[in-house]
Amino acid sequence: MRNIFLWLLLVSSAAFSQNYPVDHISPELLENADAVIRNYQRDVFIENIDEKKVIIRRVVTVLNQAGERYVQAYEVYDKSDDIEEQELFVYDSNGQEIEHIKQKDFRDESAYASFILYSDNRVSYFDYMPRRYPYTVEYISETVTPNTIFIQEWEPLEGYRVSTEKSTASIHYPEGISLRWKSRNLENYDIQVDSVGKELKFQAKNIASLQRETYTPSFSTFAPRISVSMNQFYLEGVEGEAQDWKQFGKWMYDNLVEGLDELPQSTVQKMTSLVADAKSEEEKIRRIYQFVQDNTRYIAVMYGIGGWKPFTAREVDDLGYGDCKALTNYTKALLKTQGIESYYTVIYGGNKRDIEPDFARMQGNHVILNVPRKDSADFWLECTSQKVPFDYMGDFTDDRFALLIKPEGGEIIKTKVYQPEDNLQAIDCKIQLAANGGFQANFTRTSRGVPYGEVFRMVDYTDNEVKEFYRDDWKKIQNIQFENYEFENDREQIVFTEKINFSGERLATSAGSRLLVPLNFIQQSSIASGSGKTRKLPMQISRGKSFQDHFEFTLPENFVVEALPESTEFEAEFGKFSISITADDNSVIEVERHLQINQGDWPASKYQEFRKFINKVNHLNNLKAVIVEKTKT
Structure with a gap:
């Protein structure tokens, strides 16, 4: 038929x-x-x-x-x-x-x-x-x-x-x-x-x-x-039978996870020695996670019950490699040797996508490890990376529904959500202006939350790659010359710090005897506000973010401030902005700038209101001070 x-x-x-x-x-x-x-x-x-x-x-x-x-x-x-x-x-x-x-x-x-x-x-x-x-x-x-x-x-x-x-x-x-x-x-x-x-x-x-x-x-x-x-x-x-996530997770545990955590006795003893002087359970977990990062590497494997069943912990221990399933199972087994409970967790990695909480079926493209805690937020371990800090999710697995695979069955759980204040980039920069519009800058930037994940791998860049990164990021600054730079990757606090001394040309533009100085310095590009056409689709800001900038401009010798923009602040449901501009003895201009963009979902009808907010931010991001030589006033 x-x-x-x-x-x-x-x-x-x-x-x-x-x-x-x-x-x-x-x-x-x-x-x-x-x-x-x-x-x-x-x-x-x-x-x-x-x-x-x-x-x-x-x-x-x-x-x-x-x-x-x-x-x-x-x-x-x-x-x-x-x-x-x-x-x-x-x-x-x-x-x-x-x-x-x-x-x-x-x-x-x-x-x-x-x-x-x-x-x-x-x-x-x-x-x-x-x-x-x-x-x-x-x-x-x-x-x-x-x-x-x-x-x-x-x-x-x-x-x-x-x-x-x-x-x-x-x-x-x-x-x-x-x-x-x-x-x-x-x-x-x-x-x-x-x-x-x-x-x-x-x-x-x-x-x-x-x-x-x-x-x-x-x-x-x-x-x-x-x-x-x-x-x-x-x-x-x-074979299996399930109509909800509890039943489906139970089937996955029984057939894909259970019995794969056996380790050689020598490895069990090694873990016991590794954490013997640890002062807390968190320190034990950190040490074991670091052991996994130091002793394994990621290799993709699509094998075993349709590519869904991991290698055993013993196999990973022998081979030193595995895919996300195998490395997660291995980390889980190592923690178990010290009596620490953890859960194999199925998730969608990459662009935000949920394991659908209201419909149980085979879903997900990645596996991570959940370590529950009674009195504080759970730990989340990305077991495939040798570089990612302990309990860091970034934009790869944050803020989405995932499936915990427990012995008693499946449980849907929401992963860590980074609030706007968690996703913080802060700049502290001292700029010495030159009479020809050039400058010398001492620049420090710290990144936390999701922005940390965008920059921390720079510690492994070559010198050429570092310079190419900044020249591309700061396109509007002409003829950048780097004197020196250094990076600090604080994996404990999950903070990445960039310190750079550099110079450039034509930061300030000439207007007769005057110089127009852009007060936003590095972040001069506009935030996308989209088309002004009638919108059809809903709007989403998937992650909030905060920027805190302090710029200190020292004027060229014999120059004074002629005009400064006014300080201002405003707030809307999409975020808030403030900028404070002051001059000290007509020789130093200080700028404090704060911008917060809120996470959220809005109907298409809200889009024009959002555009007004962003356009106002962009306008204030492009303010300029006017300075002039004393002898030409």
Whole structure:
């Protein structure tokens, strides 16, 4: 029956190709689009708890080079999967077939780059090189896998600058198997959801493209999508059943984590000696974490129960390397030797993305370690880095929901949130101005919180890399010359300090006998406020941040202050700003500047108010003092 279904798809592709000329696309779908999904059809057949067949027919009109990313003529698979059919048709702008690529013509290679040590994952794909735009691709595939734990989300709007003419997905499942599904952001779209008997079906039509806008939250937070999961599932020889995170986490603990923490007795004794004179549990944890950093290195591994099961702690102890799963499990095992409890934690690393707290299914792309504490905030350990300080998350894993894998089951927890005052960059700078507009500066900057993560690796930069970094960061300063610099990386307090002595030309601009001195010195560039056009999407500032600057300008000999801007301050729901400008005996100008940007989410209707706030900040960031030679007044 399934083969007949596929045969009908193949026949229909030739019979109905005339339905896909480009001039049949409505103007609304072409506007601001790089590609149009003409027809996406995904049919999933759950034959049993350990057998899933997926048939895909995907028709995409590519309007320009940027639209190539939406062709997606590929399948990722491993040794448990079979690609039974794979075929590609290419049509010109009139809908006439110009190429037919058969399965034997698809390329097959490892799905990961050379830095992956072990991986079963492969990709079968065809990379079509177009002669001209627009053109249309019809991709057809049929795959079979025993791993029913994964059911791909249905996303009828696939990203920015792509429209959808039609998108459907169906899931067919037998008696004895039950499904859960969760819809998000379907309102305001032509989307139909039907659940009849043992079939679940979704359909969307005529969804126009969205344009990326400044300060937009993650696409998945506002785009329409539906998640589906089986209550009974299978992953590489292991059956499971779960309807919530407690049950799902229990299954993960029992099958992916438990029993992997055995260590050689020599290593246990080594840990006992390592922490013997530690004065607190925190100091013990710090020492063991440092031991892991000093004695292991990260190597990616996609192996073991679908890439989800880590190496044992003994293997990491012998080899000295592992991936995020293995190194986290190893650190957990080392802490356990000293009676310290910790939890293997599944999370999305990178751009902010939550493990969805209200829908249990296999999620995440990274693993870290949670160390609970009774009377204060938990410790979070990133076990893959030899450089990251103890309990530092930065913007890679902060402020998102994660899944603790406990012996009794799973628990959703929010990771550390850095407040605006935690994300602090502070500058203290003394500037000696020259009569020709040049300067000599003694510059100190400290970075804490997320900004720390943006700069602390500079301690490993070469001299050329350091100078290139500053020249790029301070583009508006001409002919920078560095006398000396030094960095201090305080891993205990998680503070990075830069100290630089340097000079440059034309900081102050000449206006006749006067010099105009920019009072913001280093941070002269504007904060992006985005377009003034009508906004469609919600607005988000994902992390708050604070800036505290002290600039002391010593005037050139024989110069005096002629005019200073007024000091001012203001506050809005988006943040607050203050600047104090004073002159001491007409020879020194002092500037104290404070800016705080608040984290938050706002509707599109608030955007113009936000722009006014940012534009006001930008205006005050570009204030100038006027100085003049005494003899020319």
